[in-house]
Amino acid sequence: MTVSTEVDQPRWDKRLRGSRLTQRKREAIWAYVLVSPWIIGFLAFTLGPMLASLGLSFFETDMLAAKFVGIENYRRLFSTDVTISLFWTALFNTAYYVSLSIPLTMGAGFCIALLLNQNISGQSSYRVIYYLPAVIPGIAVSLLWMWLFHPEFGIINWLLSLVGIAGPRWLFDRRTAKLALVIMSVWGAGGNMLIFLAGLQGIPTQLYEAVTIDGAGAWRRFIHITLPMITPTMLFLLVTNVIGSFQVFTSAYVMTQGGPANSTLMYVLYLYNVAFRQYRMGFASALAWVFFIIIMMLTILIFRSSSAWVYYETEIGGRRS
Amino acid sequence: MTGALDTLRTLRQSKEWTRRVQVVVIHGVLLIGAVIVLIPFLWMLSTSLKPPHQIRKFPPVWIPKPFVWSNYVRAVTIFPVPLWVFVHNSLLMSLFITIGTLMSNTIVAFAFARLRFPGSRILFLVVLSTMMLPGQVTMIPLFILFNKLGWIGTYKPLIVPAFFADAYDIFLMRQFYATIPQELDDAARIDGCGVLGLFFRIMLPLSKPALGIMAIFAFSWSWNYFLGPLIYLNRMETFPLAIALSYLRATYRVLWSELMVVSFIAMLPPLILFFIAQRSYIQGIVITGVKG
Numbered sequence: 088m089t090v091s092t093e094v095d096q097p098r099w100d101k102r103l104r105g106s107r108l109t110q111r112k113r114e115a116i117w118a119y120v121l122v123s124p125w126i127i128g129f130l131a132f133t134l135g136p137m138l139a140s141l142g143l144s145f146f147e148t149d150m151l152a153a154k155f156v157g158i159e160n161y162r163r164l165f166s167t168d169v170t171i172s173l174f175w176t177a178l179f180n181t182a183y184y185v186s187l188s189i190p191l192t193m194g195a196g197f198c199i200a201l202l203l204n205q206n207i208s209g210q211s212s213y214r215v216i217y218y219l220p221a222v223i224p225g226i227a228v229s230l231l232w233m234w235l236f237h238p239e240f241g242i243i244n245w246l247l248s249l250v251g252i253a254g255p256r257w258l259f260d261r262r263t264a265k266l267a268l269v270i271m272s273v274w275g276a277g278g279n280m281l282i283f284l285a286g287l288q289g290i291p292t293q294l295y296e297a298v299t300i301d302g303a304g305a306w307r308r309f310i311h312i313t314l315p316m317i318t319p320t321m322l323f324l325l326v327t328n329v330i331g332s333f334q335v336f337t338s339a340y341v342m343t344q345g346g347p348a349n350s351t352l353m354y355v356l357y358l359y360n361v362a363f364r365q366y367r368m369g370f371a372s373a374l375a376w377v378f379f380i381i382i383m384m385l386t387i388l389i390f391r392s393s394s395a396w397v398y399y400e401t402e403i404g405g406r407r408s
Numbered sequence: 409m410t411g412a413l414d415t416l417r418t419l420r421q422s423k424e425w426t427r428r429v430q431v432v433v434i435h436g437v438l439l440i441g442a443v444i445v446l447i448p449f450l451w452m453l454s455t456s457l458k459p460p461h462q463i464r465k466f467p468p469v470w471i472p473k474p475f476v477w478s479n480y481v482r483a484v485t486i487f488p489v490p491l492w493v494f495v496h497n498s499l500l501m502s503l504f505i506t507i508g509t510l511m512s513n514t515i516v517a518f519a520f521a522r523l524r525f526p527g528s529r530i531l532f533l534v535v536l537s538t539m540m541l542p543g544q545v546t547m548i549p550l551f552i553l554f555n556k557l558g559w560i561g562t563y564k565p566l567i568v569p570a571f572f573a574d575a576y577d578i579f580l581m582r583q584f585y586a587t588i589p590q591e592l593d594d595a596a597r598i599d600g601c602g603v604l605g606l607f608f609r610i611m612l613p614l615s616k617p618a619l620g621i622m623a624i625f626a627f628s629w630s631w632n633y634f635l636g637p638l639i640y641l642n643r644m645e646t647f648p649l650a651i652a653l654s655y656l657r658a659t660y661r662v663l664w665s666e667l668m669v670v671s672f673i674a675m676l677p678p679l680i681l682f683f684i685a686q687r688s689y690i691q692g693i694v695i696t697g698v699k700g
Contacts, residue, residue, distance in 0.1 A: 111524070117603040118525035125516045125535065128572025132550065133538055139549035199441060202434050209435075215686050216442045219449070222682045223675035224632035226650045230657060230671045231452050234664055240464050242451055248467075274445065278693065285694040326540075334542055337634050341654050358544055363639060368548050379545040386540060 144373035149366060160373035169349075174374065176349050177357040178381075183265055184353065185332045188272040193324060196279025201313075203280075204287040214284070218277035225337035232271045233258065233342050258343050261350035268338050268351060279324055286320030287313070315398035322389070322397045329385055333378075354378055456480070456668040463664050476665070483669035487652060489645050491670070498631055498648040498677075501563055505630040506623050508570030509577055513622065514615070516573040517581030518607050522593060532582075539575040543635075551639060565640045566633070570626075577622055583695050584618035585611060621692035624685050628678040649674045 144160055146153040166172045199217055203210050220228065235241050236257040244254030255263040294312050303311065336355040339345060345352035345360070358378065362371035450470075455463060456479055458472040484491040519525070520532050554565040588611065596610050637651050647655065653670055682689055 114523050114603060115525035118519045118523035118528070121515050121519035121523070121603075121607075122525075122531065124512045124571065125573040125578065126531075128512075128569060128574075129534070129538070132569050132572065133541065133546055136546035136549035136553070137541075139552075140545055140547075143549060143552075199438070202438055205430075205434055207431070207434055207438070211686075213438050213442060214690065215683075216445055218690070219679070219682075220445060222628065222678050224634070224650050224678065226632075226634055226653045227671040227675045230653065230667055231448055233657075234455065234668065235448055235451065240466055240468065242447070242468055245466065245468055274448070277445075281690055281693050330540055330542065334544070340638075341657060355544055358547075359635075359639075362548055362551070368552065372548050375545045375548060379542055382542055383540075 140372040140375055143369055144376055146369040147367075148369040153369065156369070160370050161377070164370070164373050164377060173349060173352060173357055174377070177352050177354045180265060180350065180352055181333060181335065181354040184268060184272075184335060185329065187266075187269045188332050188335075189325070189328050191269065191273045192276040193279050193321070193328060195273055195276040196324075197283050197317075197321075199276070199280045200283035200287055203284055214281065217280050220275045221277045226341055228271070228275070229338045229341040232267075232274075232338075236267050258351075259347060261348045264343055264347060264351045268335070268342070271338060272332070272335075279328070282324055283317070283320060286317050290316045318397040319399065322393050326386055326389055329389065330382055333382055333385075452668045452672060455664055456672055458665055460665070479665045480669050483666040483673075486656065486663070486666050486670075487644070489652075491652075491673070493645055494647055494649040494652040495673075497646060498650070501566060501633075501637075501648055502627050502630040504563070504567045505570040505633075506626040508567060508572075509574070509626040510619060510623060512571050512573040513577035513581050514612065514619065515607070517578045517585060518611055520578065521582045521585035522606070522611070523603065535575050535578055539579075547639070554640065560640055561642050561646065562640075563646075566630075566636050570630075577626070580622060580692065580695055581615070581618055584615055588614050617688060620685065621688045621695075624681050624689055625692055628681055631678055 143153075145155060145157060147156045147159065148154075164172050164174050167175060169176060199213075203213055207213070235243050238244060238254065238256040238259060241254075241257075243257070247254040257267045258264050290313065294316070295308055298308055298312060334355050335353050336359070339351045339353040339356045340359070343351040345356050354374075355378075358371055358374045361367050361374060451468075454470055454472060457475045457477070458469070458479075459474070459476045462469045462472060487494075520528060520535070550565070551560075554560060557564075559565050592610055592614075593606060596606050601609065631648075632650065633648075634650050634654075637648050638654070641647055641651060644652070644655065649670075653667075653674055656667060656670060
């Protein structure tokens with residue numbers, strides 16, 4: 088639209104064209120002024136520090152001095168000797184947590200959203216209740232679940248005892264501690280539910296009507312309409328969930344401090360310990376950059392794979408808002 | 409003839425009946441889920457009101473007998489510093505972060521949404537790509553920088569960056585500005601409205617709902633903020649409530665009643681905000697996909 092007005096601009100009116108140009112220039116100058124807080128912030132708080140941490144990762148630092156060590160930090164980081172680096176332990180724990188937590192939280196969120204999308208009365212009340220856990224501070228959630236997981240007096244083991252199961256020692260057992268953190272994360276699946284619900288409500292009803300006329304039952308409607316139409320939402324949630332849950336910190340920091348026997352030492356907790364307990368900023372920077380690259384590669388991988396499973400509705404008329 | 413009508417009627421009735429069964433089943437499942445979500449909250453309230461000997465009881469007691477309201481009084485004085493100091497710190501921090509977020513993002517997003525300038529598309533792509541950046545990669549140099557500036561132990565490292573806009577809120581605001589009809593801009597420009605006039609007279613007054621959403625998010629987010637204050641603050645009297653809570657867990661032997669009381673107090677402000685403004689809250693989540 089704007090392009091066409093430019094073309095139609097009468098060439099002969101030099102005065103008008105001149106004033107228009109300066110007006111456009113003035114607008115651009117104003118735009119840069121208004122965007123400048125973000126640009127300054129980006130340079131000072133994002134790009135600058137990013138490059139600085141890359142540089143820092145080639146130094147060995149303690150409280151007093153920094154010494155250039157080349158790629159030594161990275162070499163040590165990937166060492167399988169746990170007295171040198173807990174990178175593999177932390178990566179394993181985090182991957183374990185992420186690969187259980189994401190399918191469970193997304194699955195739970197999707198199922199609840201499907202149920203809520205069935206024209207149910209009281210939809211908004213359910214929405215509020217299911218979203219509650221996501222609103223409250225992570226520290227309060229963690230303390231609450233420490234109490235729920237208490238081996239002797241917690242209600243989770245009480246509930247298990249009702250069905251005749253002797254509950255495990257949860258956070259105090261290296262075999263179950265990670266699982267406990269996963270279970271807690273599923274309790275906060277409300278965010279996924281809300282976004283899935285919005286996605287479901289965006290599917291044009293004509294599509295359902297069309298296949299119903301063709302004689303499709305509920306199952307076939309789900310397989311042929313709901314599932315393909317929700318894949319863009321799934322892609323979005325998968326990416327944000329991967330980035331988010333890789334950064335799990337508060338629960339591990341508060342509930343277990345990484346224990347028992349480093350079984351809940353999550354990547355960011357390890358990074359925090361190295362940087363702010365041992366003050367090894369160089370090694371911690373190397374950890375941060377490896378972390379960044381892992382997340383970036385996963386994100387790219389998910390986007391690359393998306394052409395195989397995400398359905399883009401370009402050929403269908405009904406555009407979603 | 410009548411036979412056919414009858415079968416039609418029974419068919420319709422049976423269809424209605426299956427729909428009714430379906431609704432009951434769905435409500436049943438949703439209710440069970442809702443109970444699972446709510447039980448921890450009830451358990452927390454129950455624990456917070458229990459006398460000491462009922463806390464360590466198995467099977468658990470659900471309704472405290474008697475209700476020990478004095479737990480709440482005791483919890484308030486459990487720290488070496490009175491609890492209201494932490495509440496005050498949290499409020500002040502959240503307030504300043506909210507102000508900074510509102511001021512910076514409304515302006516930056518306006519430029520991206522309404523003004524034409526060379527490089528705007530590339531810049532906006534950079535904005536979006538920072539959403540995917542894990543904060544850990546900038547954490548350490550930022551700490552060193554703020555340390556050099558002498559800001560450690562103060563709220564400056566937490567508040568100042570909020571005044572420089574962030575990707576989520578720029579995106580949220582831009583999406584909202586995009587819903588305001590372009591004709592308004594054109595009309596304002598013809599009437600001789602400059603860029604600033606356009607922003608202050610047209611866009612800002614029309615985007616009150618979005619400002620509300622952004623304020624609610626910024627406030628709840630900073631109230632719940634944990635890692636930042638943990639790194640930058642070091643004296644107890646400067647702690648926000650979240651950090652004070654973790655200190656309570658780490659230092660004292662675990663006093664579950666008091667811990668539940670303080671946790672409850674800590675979750676009240678975001679809970680109240682959510683209940684008051686749940687419609688805009690949910691709308692905001694749907695727009696940006698921000699969770700928690």
